[in-house]
């Protein structure tokens with residue numbers, strides 16, 4: 433009989449769920465991609481992960497995060513764009529976009545996924 437572990441499993445950054453050990457390969461665990469999501473194409477994974485990230489943004493955003501989000505509202509992927517637009521609207525309203533100073537375009541997150 434196997435002992436039940438307390439751990440809820442592993443977080444999949446693509447579908448944004450905690451999933452059981454069995455839902456991951458060893459390699460997937462490291463990359464936080466479950467078996468189901470590993471089957472998706474790289475483009476689908478990136479798009480899902482971006483949507484996921486948008487949905488999980490903290491309540492209070494830094495200027496960099498706002499800028500990232502606004503950039504995503506013009507993303508070429510419709511899913512990402514819609515999620516970002518919704519998020520912006522929810523947070524700032526449609527006619528009330530925050531003013532963002534122009535920084536250089538260095539990548540804002542250490543995520544090689546986007």
Ligand SMILES: [Zn+2]
Pocket residue numbers: 444445446447448449465466467468469
């Ligand atoms: Zn997944």
